[in-house]
Ligand code: SF4
Ligand code: SF4
């Protein structure tokens with residue numbers, strides 16, 4: 001072959017080869033520009049970063065439960081807290097020292113203490129009743145096949161919230177069913193509970209009336225012991241005054257002053273409302289929790305202290321008004 | 326070389342015959358050995374919904390113009406909520422089917438009233454691009470009943486799945502072809 | 515913030531470990547409990563739909579694929595050895611292009627199957643589909659006996675290039691020998707990547723598969739277009755200068771029992787075929803008396819044999835030096851590097867991957883340990899790959915230095931694709947036809 005053509009050919013081929021090889025190497029090793037952001041991101045950041053100016057609470061400490069998977073929390077007025085971590089039970093005294101308490105039969109989903117300090121442990125389909133010193137008094141098993149007990153509150157009577165049947169049972173202390181509360185009833189103008197997730201919290205207020213959360217409707221509902229709907233409030237909104245997502249609030253607690261502390265999932269927020277639904281304060285905002293934290297059970301302590309069970313960080317976090325570090 | 330020029334088998338030919346025999350034997354043995362664990366376990370690509378972090382690459386990286394990954398709905402895990410984190414934009418003003426309130430960038434989710442207070446959500450797979458936005462929304466606020474799956478009627482089963490190699494959750498894996506989905510809810514048990 | 519009190523004081527290591535195990539167990543339990551939620555009870559006659567699970571293509575196609583492969587191999591062999599018909603071979607090429615290319619969309623192909631086989635050898639939990647085994651081994655077996663008739667007209671990648679070749683230009687011999695090293699490097703890297711479970715390089719950079727699918731990422735489509743344009747003037751650039759399967763087939767073809775011949779009976783030395791091959795596979799006759807003396811030849815051989823081990827080890831060593839770079843082909847290594855960068859604060863930019871990893875809540879320590887292990891595997895692997903390159907390169911040099919006596923124009927079995935172009939250029943072919 002003609003030498004001149006041959007040399008041109010060689011050059012051409014060498015250039016081509018280096019282009020191809022360069023391409024291979026480059027595309028193998030480069031960080032592709034723009035590959036670092038998701039064009040379809042579901043962005044909650046603007047809501048998570050909500051203004052913290054009007055938060056008057058601050059975290060003043062925490063009770064460390066490292067290694068435990070926390071499942072339920074309630075206040076034992078005058079004596080501290082009772083905490084469930086699966087089927088392990090703990091007590092926390094007034095100066096926040098932890099001691100192990102009785103072992104439960106199965107994972108505890110909810111719990112309550114009555115004025116005589118008897119403790120009621122809600123399992124999936126039964127309730128265990130214990131004396132203050134931890135001896136078993138009774139086990140209630142009269143719940144139906146598809147029951148999923150998710151909330152319990154104890155006053156003169158004991159109320160048990162069954163998420164599976166979307167109803168609250170009022171029982172006496174011996175475990176006899178007295179009434180069913182909250183079933184859909186157009187005559188009594190009761191809308192019925194909508195429980196899309198697994199949360200169905202209830203509490204008894206000082207006057208013996210019942211508060212229940214209706215998460216699917218983003219409402220708190222106030223019932224008389226006979227099951228009449230006294231009031232209800234709450235509306236869906238990502239903004240601070242509403243309840244976010246599709247099933248919120250998840251948990252709530254009543255403060256000694258009669259205010260209502262609520263917790264939400266999705267946008268993890270803790271807020272205080274007046275009994276008629278007016279937003280009083282924000283206690284904690286999403287930025288203070290790990291994203292995706294669920295199960296923020298609450299208890300209200302003395303002197304305005306709010307205890308928040310944080311399963312993601314395995315601790316009970318303490319929030320107090322005013323005092324900032 | 327002339328054909329009539331009969332040659333004795335040269336050393337080179339002998340060597341070649343031997344090597345050829347060896348090579349053939351080698352390939353056959355290798356195939357036989359690997360075949361031993363092949364036939365019963367043909368595999369296809371699938372997403373493990375528990376690992377998926379909705380990075381968006383399912384929509385962008387599939388070799389198909391419209392991804393073979395689609396959102397699917399585990400109805401028995403769904404709460405049938407009126408306010409669906411997967412359907413409505415987080416800042417939706419109203420809970421209706423207006424386009425500006427819908428989260429899905431391609432309008433692939435159908436919302437249908439069943440009875441008070443329940444709404445059914447269905448994915449129109451022809452429209453879904455597999456971006457996972459709704460999956461994230463549903464997972465953040467709801468029960469996680471929306472999730473992504475490789476749809477085998479669309480997937481080409483690339484030898485080297487283009488999404489799998491960039492999946493930020495390392496959620497892609499090869500699953501046996503006779504159980505080609507990793508489903509949530511009762512169907513997954 | 516003051517920590518008020520702690521449950522777990524200082525515990526011995528095993529206790530921490532035990533707690534961790536218990537915790538994982540309990541977390542699973544807890545998650546299970548958390549998933550329990552009440553199903554809506556519908557009063558209307560609403561029927562809850564089930565998630566649909568559409569099937570992929572069934573087994574039938576796979577069996578068809580294998581059958582078509584074998585049938586086409588037989589036909590190609592007959593056309594190249596018996597019928598000696600370029601036309602028939604070309605028709606077969608088009609069939610392959612249509613069936614394996616556009617209808618089956620180029621997947622699975624024997625070229626890519628190298629990686630599946632490798633992965634299966636190195637990863638006990640990976641099961642190769644039967645089709646892949648067949649696609650890998652049958653063309654090799656055919657080549658061992660009949661030369662590269664697979665390349666002639668069964669391979670869809672070869673078919674594309676064959677189809678668009680308009681004005682073949684000659685690649686200078688020396689250059690083609692040097693570029694001929696590339697497929698070996700590619701093969702080595704692809705096997706390394708597959709063996710370490712990093713990626714399937716060959717599939718990833720297959721320039722034509724995007725064309726067959728008529729969709730794909732932009733850069734691969736661009737690459738494909740580039741190759742097609744190149745193929746119009748340079749015969750089968752992918753086959754000759756990149757295809758890793760071609761390396762294997764080339765070696766097998768050297769051992770083949772029957773060879774594609776330009777003229778099966780006698781060569782009349784008319785030199786008409788000299789430029790007939792667009793792939794530079796026709797070797798010219800070499801005169802009996804080599805121009806150099808036997809002594810210089812022997813001396814050179816001795817020098818080469820002494821240099822060989824050195825060159826081979828040098829190659830091994832130099833490739834192993836690059837293993838940190840090469841190991842970045844593996845996702846885990848890339849991720850771990852990013853995580854380390856973030857932890858040490860040498861970057862404040864997170865990536866989608868690192869964010870995904872954090873969201874998964876997995877332990878960075880475990881990830882990094884895993885990445886170190888993978889990187890070590892890459893170090894071993896790149897030593898082996900380097901040694902392999904060294905051996906092949908030395909083999910080439912040795913082969914070039916040993917001049918072999920040749921009487922006639924012959925097709926070099928290693929680089930002959932059996933396309934049949936030279937058949938027509940040989941006057942003997944026409945004479946034979948006339949004789950019949
Ligand atoms: S690429 Fe992986 S993590 Fe990203 S959306 Fe798809 S499955 Fe999920
Ligand atoms: S949001 Fe994305 S994944 Fe969900 S339905 Fe729409 S396109 Fe599909």
Ligand code: SF4
Pocket residue numbers: 370386387388389392393394475479480481482483484485486487488489
């Ligand atoms: S295997 Fe191919 S077609 Fe299927 S999801 Fe992955 S990239 Fe898409």
